[in-house]
Amino acid sequence: MLNTIPSDVRVVEVGPRDGLQNEKTILDQQLKVDFIHQLVEAGLKDVEATSFVRADKIPQMGDAVHLFDDVKARVDISKNKLICLVPNLKGLENAIQAGVRDIAVFTATSEEFNKKNINATIDESLERISAVCEEAKKHGLGIRGYISTVFGCPYEGKTSLKTMMKLSEKLFDFGAYEVSLGDTIGVANPVQVKDVARELLTNFSLDKFSLHMHDTRGTALANVLSGLDEGFTSFDSSAGGLGGCPYAAGATGNLATEDLIYMLHSMGIKTGVNLDKLSEASTFILSKLGRKSSSKYLLAWQSKRN
Amino acid sequence: MLNTIPSDVRVVEVGPRDGLQNEKTILDQQLKVDFIHQLVEAGLKDVEATSFVRADKIPQMGDAVHLFDDVKARVDISKNKLICLVPNLKGLENAIQAGVRDIAVFTATSEEFNKKNINATIDESLERISAVCEEAKKHGLGIRGYISTVFGCPYEGKTSLKTMMKLSEKLFDFGAYEVSLGDTIGVANPVQVKDVARELLTNFSLDKFSLHMHDTRGTALANVLSGLDEGFTSFDSSAGGLGGCPYAAGATGNLATEDLIYMLHSMGIKTGVNLDKLSEASTFILSKLGRKSSSKYLLAWQSKRN
Numbered sequence: 001m002l003n004t005i006p007s008d009v010r011v012v013e014v015g016p017r018d019g020l021q022n023e024k025t026i027l028d029q030q031l032k033v034d035f036i037h038q039l040v041e042a043g044l045k046d047v048e049a050t051s052f053v054r055a056d057k058i059p060q061m062g063d064a065v066h067l068f069d070d071v072k073a074r075v076d077i078s079k080n081k082l083i084c085l086v087p088n089l090k091g092l093e094n095a096i097q098a099g100v101r102d103i104a105v106f107t108a109t110s111e112e113f114n115k116k117n118i119n120a121t122i123d124e125s126l127e128r129i130s131a132v133c134e135e136a137k138k139h140g141l142g143i144r145g146y147i148s149t150v151f152g153c154p155y156e157g158k159t160s161l162k163t164m165m166k167l168s169e170k171l172f173d174f175g176a177y178e179v180s181l182g183d184t185i186g187v188a189n190p191v192q193v194k195d196v197a198r199e200l201l202t203n204f205s206l207d208k209f210s211l212h213m214h215d216t217r218g219t220a221l222a223n224v225l226s227g228l229d230e231g232f233t234s235f236d237s238s239a240g241g242l243g244g245c246p247y248a249a250g251a252t253g254n255l256a257t258e259d260l261i262y263m264l265h266s267m268g269i270k271t272g273v274n275l276d277k278l279s280e281a282s283t284f285i286l287s288k289l290g291r292k293s294s295s296k297y298l299l300a301w302q303s304k305r306n
Numbered sequence: 307m308l309n310t311i312p313s314d315v316r317v318v319e320v321g322p323r324d325g326l327q328n329e330k331t332i333l334d335q336q337l338k339v340d341f342i343h344q345l346v347e348a349g350l351k352d353v354e355a356t357s358f359v360r361a362d363k364i365p366q367m368g369d370a371v372h373l374f375d376d377v378k379a380r381v382d383i384s385k386n387k388l389i390c391l392v393p394n395l396k397g398l399e400n401a402i403q404a405g406v407r408d409i410a411v412f413t414a415t416s417e418e419f420n421k422k423n424i425n426a427t428i429d430e431s432l433e434r435i436s437a438v439c440e441e442a443k444k445h446g447l448g449i450r451g452y453i454s455t456v457f458g459c460p461y462e463g464k465t466s467l468k469t470m471m472k473l474s475e476k477l478f479d480f481g482a483y484e485v486s487l488g489d490t491i492g493v494a495n496p497v498q499v500k501d502v503a504r505e506l507l508t509n510f511s512l513d514k515f516s517l518h519m520h521d522t523r524g525t526a527l528a529n530v531l532s533g534l535d536e537g538f539t540s541f542d543s544s545a546g547g548l549g550g551c552p553y554a555a556g557a558t559g560n561l562a563t564e565d566l567i568y569m570l571h572s573m574g575i576k577t578g579v580n581l582d583k584l585s586e587a588s589t590f591i592l593s594k595l596g597r598k599s600s601s602k603y604l605l606a607w608q609s610k611r612n
Contacts, residue, residue: 001307001535189572218565218602229307250609259524266495296524303556
């Protein structure tokens with residue numbers, strides 16, 4: 001193990017969208033823009049900024065159009081990927097009007113999860129994504145694909161590697177530059193990560209994928225380590241560990257960017273991220289939410305600073 | 307990586323001693339005995355029970371003699387290792403009178419840490435340990451050795467692998483059946499764990515060692531994974547993640563036994579521990595301390611049960 005580790009790893013920050021979307025405290029738009037700006041200033045070049053969804057469905061993201069206007073004024077979106085989630089053509093239209101350059105589309109390996117999450121079968125979700133991607137390509141947008149429940153589903157349990165392969169192929173066919181594989185409920189283990197990597201390698205190169213691990217049971221970094229060892233060089237994470245587990249209230253969700261970056265740096269892997277600046281950004285937004293960090297690194301950092 | 311993982315791993319539970327010793331809430335002796343009993347019932351066969359130190363130094367351990375009397379009445383100490391920390395001959399005398407069968411002795415790879423922790427140089431600590439072990443062997447006690455600050459020291463920073471090797475050799479010479487290597491401040495990384503393993507292998511077999519990782523920065527399970535891959539098959543951990551980091555108030559400390567066991571089981575590795583019973587035990591003692599779990603697995607388990 002660890003005989004060949006990469007010299008550089010790319011970290012995709014999902015805090016402002018995936019992290020904040022389930023937070024009950026609706027933050028002022030300006031706070032979210034400040035947060036995104038601070039994350040970019042900390043060196044994160046791929047940041048999920050918001051989601052172009054119906055405000056009545058996800059109130060925290062209801063200000064997407066105006067928020068993105070403000071973001072554009074403060075962040076150079078030609079040099080940084082400010083990714084916005086787009087569920088359908090209506091969302092895409094709004095995103096294009098707001099000047100978005102990079103979008104994300106999403107599906108899942110589980111029929112049941114897709115039905116409950118987006119009220120569509122897997123095939124129906126692919127039809128929607130296909131239409132969105134076709135239009136997005138006309139406007140020259142970058143497309144990131146998400147596949148949820150790759151490592152397990154809250155409704156179906158074990159999910160299929162074959163479905164993961166089929167969905168990955170479709171997403172690349174539709175024009176995605178990258179596919180992010182999600183451990184939506186935080187049940188992955190390092191052996192499973194190895195198995196997923198070996199399966200992907202039968203048809204793809206791992207540099208087309210990112211691992212999106214959840215830390216619900218504390219195993220996210222061990223899974224990242226297994227992924228690194230297999231050849232993944234891109235990982236999603238959320239500043240301060242923002243974003244609880246929607247399937248188990250009180251439990252933690254996303255892997256914290258601080259924990260990820262600390263481990264990578266301590267192993268001699270470069271990320272381009274300034275860990276102190278990142279910790280400042282997370283501390284700022286957590287204070288506005290009135291929440292304690294679920295990042296262990298950040299807790300240690302905060303306790304040393306006080 | 308992970309081409310050869312062990313079928314079985316031994317987990318050494320340190321919660322009742324290492325976990326509780328820095329807790330300000332002094333628990334009734336009976337609660338601690340109940341806790342130890344529950345841990346053994348959950349399948350943990352190696353449990354650090356208490357410390358035979360001066361009550362004015364560590365008030366939480368001030369009841370060691372009476373506590374061990376009670377423990378003996380409820381736990382079969384011929385079938386389970388109930389390990390008690392012994393700092394000197396006076397402590398050993400008390401432990402023997404109480405009927406203790408297994409002791410732990412401790413030193414560190416850092417001169418400065420030893421001076422601040424036990425007011426002795428490394429060589430002076432070895433003299434003390436030598437005297438304790440000589441006497442302990444006369445009484446047929448099992449001896450476990452601890453080496454702290456193997457992966458870094460709060461005062462000296464980087465510590466020496468050469469010192470780790472020398473101390474390990476001494477502890478085995480004194481009669482230790484096992485040496486536990488501590489990441490006292492939670493700064494280890496997976497590459498360093500590999501380097502430590504490779505160094506140990508130049509003179510020892512890894513089955514004579516246990517890894518005692520701290521989760522202060524969230525990296526403990528990744529370090530365990532690296533250790534597993536190198537050939538370690540014994541790990542120390544603390545129920546519910548009991549025990550903060552004494553060098554950074556507010557930060558977390560010990561690796562949580564629940565997180566460790568969950569990862570091992572999910573990888574198909576057997577431990578003999580019932581995770582539900584363990585979670586019950588931790589929930590019980592955390593409620594008595596009025597503390598929230600620092601184990602992410604336990605948080606998820608508690609949220610599902612509620």
